[in-house]
Amino acid sequence: MTHFVVVGIGADGWDGLSGHAQAELRSAEHVYGSARQLAMLPDGIGAETTAWSSPMSAHLDRVLADDSTETVHLLASGDPMFHGLAASVVRAIGADRVTVFGASSSVSLAAARLGWDLARTEVRSLVTGEVESLVPALTDGARILVLSRDGDSPRRVADLLRRKDFGWSTLTVLGDLGGVDESVTTGLARSWDLDEAPALNIVAVECVGPARTRAPGRPDADYAHDGQLTKQPFRALTVCALAPAEGQLLWDVGAGSGSIAIEWLRQTRTGRAIAFEADPVRAERIAANAREHGVAERLTVAGAAPEALRAVPDPDTVFIGGGLDAELLDTCWDALDGGGLLVANAVTLESERLLVAAREERGGDLIRVSVERAGALGSMTAWRPALPVVQWTVTR
Structure with missing residues (x-):
């Protein structure tokens, strides 16, 4: 199979390369790079050169799939393993087929x-x-x-x-x-x-501006919604129960405004989430909320559960916040591998009974949370209770 040599080259061009990198390019038979990078090579290079066509990702895929040449050289900007070309090549074909000559990153x-x-x-x-x-x-x-x-x-x-x-x-x-x-x-x-x-x-x-925390429990006003929103204190509790971790995939089932998935994603750099929502208007709203909070690239909005659950990758973690029924609960449970985490919230007696039965069958922790806020009562102030939430947390 073809071996790929990726050489990082900075704005200082050929003179900024190490002697080893220069020798490697002098021995090359075929070099790919941008037109700007290829123009930095000296006239004495005997290799055939090819500029990337647009889109570069598709051109790179074709080059990586071609095994007709023993060794192919690729030019990259700066440090190729830092948000660079070499990192993409290694992800695609494995580190054993790639040699990297790095330069200083920008x-x-x-x-x-x-x-x-x-x-x-x-x-x-x-x-x-x-x-x-x-x-x-x-x-x-x-x-x-x-x-x-x-x-x-x-x-x-x-x-x-x-x-x-x-x-x-x-x-x-x-x-x-x-x-x-x-x-x-x-x-x-x-x-x-x-x-x-x-x-x-x-x-x-x-940065000069407000001090902002990444902790879960953003103000409700930070989200566009039509009332289908896990309120701030319950959201903070739920995201903590979901235990965000790097590299994990979350299913947010019955996502509403997407606030749970969004705040879960804010806790990691590499986590991903799929939000399932039957209502197309709410689905668009989830995507807009994700953009505003800076996590849209890692959140996918899918269709209605349980049908849409069968067409996506299996999760590491599942949250069920809406549309809870026995079929949905079973489907989500079956999708989890050993060690997978499931959290479900219920506010009605019917869904609460489902969670009580699920705990009896599958174990886990069941809690009931009530929150009261101070609010106006005429000219005075009184406690106003929110609907209590029953939460089931279980590891498969």
Whole structure:
């Protein structure tokens, strides 16, 4: 099978490569890269060169599937294993078929220019993601390095910061890092007026704004909904019971506004969730809420349960918040492997009886939670109780 050699090349081009990387490219028979990267190779390279066609992902898939050549060389920007090409290649074909020659990443170069400690800096990528993916990282005093998709990314970052009450944050756009055309532009998000930055840029954000926690239990007003919303105290309790963990897949069944899946996703960087909702208007609302909270890339909105449950990957964790019946409960239970976690909430006597019976058959913990809020009673104040919630938590 073909072996792939990925060589990271920075804006400083050929001269910035190590001797080993240069020797590797001199021995190459076929080199793939962007037109910009290929233009950095010296005339003495005897390899055949091919520029990536658009979309690059489809072209890369074809190259990886072609076993007609013993060794193929691929050019990548900066450190290929940091949000880069080599990481995608390793995911596709395995590390044993890939050799990587890394260069300094744009993040490392940016931290060096700014004097920022990378261990205390959040890194986010807009290369394939939307600008809203920055939202979970926004809090007063945070430092964020944003890998830009293009020259318009800084403007979109500034727009987001203004919209999320972080307009006094400082933006520094570092363009063409390591190259002869390296540039640095600094300003406030609230008055940002750089319409177009260099195509190759990274945005450094020093957040000034409200202190925001990632803990579950966001205010109810943070979600668009039609009343189908797990209220704040019950949501905080439920997300904690669901025990968010990296790399896990959550089913949110009867998702309503999507608030449980969204806050579960906010606790991890690599978790994924599927929200099942029969009502198409609510399904669109779930997607909009996920975008606003910066987790849309990791949340999929599916159709009605239990039918739609059979057409998606099996979960690690299941939450049932709506439409609870015996068939749905059995289907979700059967979908879990050993060690899988199921949490179900009930507010009616009928669904409560289902959970009591399920606990008798399958074990787990059953709790009943009541919450009262202080509210106006004429000119005085009184406690106003919410409907109690019965919650069943069980590990298969």
